[in-house]
Amino acid sequence: MAAEAAAHPCGTCGIGRVVDSTLSVPGVTSLRVVDASAIPTIASGHINACVIMMAEKASDMIRAAVSAPAIQRDELPM
Numbered sequence: 257m258a259a260e261a262a263a264h265p266c267g268t269c270g271i272g273r274v275v276d277s278t279l280s281v282p283g284v285t286s287l288r289v290v291d292a293s294a295i296p297t298i299a300s301g302h303i304n305a306c307v308i309m310m311a312e313k314a315s316d317m318i319r320a321a322v323s324a325p326a327i328q329r330d331e332l333p334m
């Protein structure tokens with residue numbers, strides 16, 4: 257499911273299909289997808305705020321992964 261609605265395309269690699277809940281691509285290290293393409297279901301309104309929210313959440317997750325102890329860090333998708 258993906259949408260191409262003029263100024264609001266989204267969902268081409270949505271959470272649960274291509275990326276997981278941490279925005280990582282399973283099997284690929286050191287890569288997160290943080291843009292409108294990762295929106296899992298088509299929103300009924302403008303998506304700029306959704307993208308900003310995802311970016312804030314992703315930066316929190318990346319900071320947490322980087323500051324985790326080394327053993328724990330190896331278990332986190334980066």
Ligand SMILES: Cc1cc2nc3c(=O)[nH]c(=O)nc-3n(C[C@H](O)[C@H](O)[C@H](O)COP(=O)(O)OP(=O)(O)OC[C@H]3O[C@@H](n4cnc5c(N)ncnc54)[C@H](O)[C@@H]3O)c2cc1C
Nearest residue numbers: 262263264265290291292293294301302303304305306307
């Ligand atoms: C005319 C217009 C008006 C809009 N008005 C509104 C509005 O009023 N309110 C609202 O909520 N939303 C609005 N939107 C939608 C909003 O701008 C987008 O939903 C949002 O910017 C999408 O964010 P994104 O990060 O997914 O993509 P983008 O903001 O398009 O960012 C993608 C980035 O990836 C880069 N990139 C592309 N390909 C590659 C590559 N191969 N390698 C490296 N970098 C690459 C691009 O250079 C770009 O910087 C509007 C969109 C348009 C076009």
